[in-house]
Amino acid sequence: MFDVCIIGGGVAGLMLAHSLPDHYKVAILTKHDAMTNNTAFAQGGIAASLGAGDSPSAHAEDTMVATAQHADAERVELMVREGLETVELLLAQGLPYDADDRGFPELGQEGAHRFRRILHAGGDQTGKMLMRFLLEQVKDKAVQLPFHQALELIVEDGRCQGVLVGDAEGRRSTVHAAHIVLATGGIGQLYSQTSNSAIATGDGLSLAYHAGAVLEDLEFVQFHPTVLHLNGRSCGLVSEAVRGEGALLVNRHGKRIMEHVHPLLELAPRDIVARTIEWQYQQFGTVYLDARPIDDFPKKFPSIYLNCRKYGFDPTYELLPVRPGAHFHMGGIQTGDSGETSVPGLYALGETASTGVHGANRLASNSLLEGLAFAKRLADRLQQLPAFVRKRPFGKNSRTREFVLPENLPLNMTEKVGILRDKKELEKFLDAHPLRQFSLRDYSNSDIQDIHRYTASSLIATAAFLRDESRGGHYRMDAPETSAKWTGKVLQLSKHGVKIADRKIEQKETVG
Ligand SMILES: Cc1cc2nc3c(=O)[nH]c(=O)nc-3n(C[C@H](O)[C@H](O)[C@H](O)COP(=O)(O)OP(=O)(O)OC[C@H]3O[C@@H](n4cnc5c(N)ncnc54)[C@H](O)[C@@H]3O)c2cc1C
Structure with a gap:
């Protein structure tokens, strides 16, 4: 039994492991090897207001402007303020960076940032260097399980208590932990056209959906x-x-x-x-x-x-x-201030989470910062919670059922749920790929991988169909304008149905 089981070893998962106390028993599952993920692909860098004249409040303002009036203003403040402290902490611990003649970070400029605030390393190798640094920090702290795929979250007595895992040989086992964290990354590979790593198939969305968690902002890609x-x-x-x-x-x-x-x-x-x-x-x-x-x-x-x-x-x-x-998913598993999902014992971090900081359109280089900032917050939060002891053995699972992934799903995602969306095309997509719930453990490991892909695709299409306006990354040709009726409204989906929630999108005048 582990204290914390982290599903995913990109920036979010590794930063959490790095921030937990040494005596914690931590497992990190990755479905491929340690370096295959979107973090290793990151070229630009990490946005942080380290430069002269810059401030967290200026960074928060730029973020709010970019996010099409849809970001959660309080969470943005948390990210820019605590994210800056976290980046400074990592620099003090030896995180590599490109420096100017005086040894200070040579900050890059990116679109929609009013200041030079992009910390980078090795030119366009920031992601790889960040990964290597974090892997070095956690190598003696966590049990790393590469080529171990999370198949299903085990929820009993209303609490997430473990994960059903498949290894490279097709064997199954169960990992038990007091706290289970989804840090499974993005969704780009659901589309035939993408910049993402092969692992970005939206598994976290499907795992959380089947566990009963609330997901939100899924339409914003x-x-x-x-x-x-x-x-x-x-x-x-x-x-x-x-x-x-x-x-x-x-x-x-x-x-x-x-x-x-x-x-x-x-x-x-x-x-x-x-x-x-x-x-x-x-x-x-x-x-x-x-x-x-x-x-x-x-x-x-x-x-x-x-x-x-x-x-x-x-x-x-x-x-x-x-x-x-497809490049980045703004939406994901709905979380509280420190990564808590709506299912007790289950947390989400990084690109699979929806903290609300990216609104309808991410500001460049804010995603690595988000992963670092909220992982640190969750590490602090977990230390305040009592350890939970599992009371009952987990149920049995069979592999008797079969699932066939519909042909051309990624192509259909690009054509019907892609950059130019239309009500009729979305309807056709959902007729052919309705949102369903599966008894995951009854399918083979490879079928479950396909079910995750299918479910994540249907979830995004459902949200894209329901939001009948255009905003940020969600563009509907049949409703090309931004609608006041949707301003400050968040579309939430779960296996219990659809809900429209309110979000605080107004920014305070100053940020600390
Ligand atoms: C080409 C490119 C360039 C980018 N450049 C930048 C940039 O310059 N700055 C910036 O801020 N952002 C950038 N981004 C976005 C950023 O890289 C990602 O949003 C961020 O790295 C996501 O981190 P993560 O930890 O959430 O996920 P990832 O780093 O993708 O890690 C996901 C992990 O989850 C594991 N996993 C997934 N499913 C399962 C499963 N079922 N079971 C077990 N493990 C699983 C994977 O094996 C992997 O270890 C870029 C993205 C791309 C694609």
Whole structure:
């Protein structure tokens, strides 16, 4: 029996393990190896108001503006204030960073941030370096179980008490713990077009849904405008910074597609660029990024250059075919101030959680910060709670039932629940993929993986259908305006039904 079982070993899961006292018995499950996750993909860095003239209040203001009047103002304040303290603590503990001549962090600038506040390491290698640092911190503290997939959460007597786990050989076991934490990351791989790691299949959403937890803001998915697109496949992100350096978006006739769309052209807000590319793609075919005007591309963007070369493109003299891809999930499992879900004993952190800080549209580089800040909060909270002792043995499970994943689900997600949504198409999707509840333990391990994928897809489609307006990452062609009726309203789903809750979206005048 463990004190804490953490499902997921990205920034959120590892930071929690790192922040718990040494005497805690902690298990970390990852369904693949330790470095396969979205954290390791992070290129830009961690947003924190470390720079001269900057402050948590300025960071909170920028966040509120970006999130389309939908973020939880108090949670944003918690994140920017405590997140800054957590980043400072990690720097003092030896977190690597790129420094200027005087040894101070060399902070990067990103869209919609009014200050240079992006802490980065190894140029565009921040995520990998953060992962290596955190793995080193937890190596003697936690039992790490790679290639162990959480299949089902075990809820008895109204409390989450354990996890049914499948290993790489298909064997099953149960991990018991006083506290179970979902830190399973994002959902990008539910779509045929994505920037995400192979593990990002929304398992946390399905595990929580089947355990009876409340989920919210599921309709808000951020699409990155420029994912390299080859033969219908996503082949890695081409960062916004490439457009910042002068790359152009053109159609197959070489005509710039952002002309007459937005005065900032290629540097228009991310959602506008993404929608324009997708519309052009659907109407007229492939859209290209022309990076030839950039001097020294291989030197300025070494990782992106290498990735393009891997797929046979040389951006110094060739056009790059691009299409938007699912990038970040703003919504997730509804949590309290310290990661508590609506099911006692169950907590959620990182991208699978909905803390409310990203509203309808995430501000760039706030997600690593969110993972760090709320993991630290949860570690503090767990130490105040009594250890819970399991009273009854867990029930039996069989593998007698079969589930067949509907063909072309990721393609249908891209076409019907993607960047340009429409009521009729969402209806068709939900007719073919209705939200269902499964007795998970009665299916094989690989069928359960498919059920998680199916359930997470249906949950997102259901929320996208119900919210009949457009806001941030959720765009409905049949309701293209933002509606006052939905302002401050949060759509919550659980196996008990649908609820519309209120959210405090007003910001206080000053933040400490
Ligand atoms: C290309 C790219 C670039 C990005 N750049 C930035 C950036 O610069 N700054 C920023 O702030 N954010 C960035 N993001 C977003 C950010 O990286 C993620 O939101 C964040 O890392 C998520 O962390 P996490 O710990 O929640 O999940 P992850 O790091 O994805 O980890 C999830 C973990 O859960 C495990 N898991 C999943 N399902 C199961 C299961 N059923 N059983 C057991 N284990 C399971 C996985 O194995 C993995 O260990 C970027 C994302 C991408 C894709």
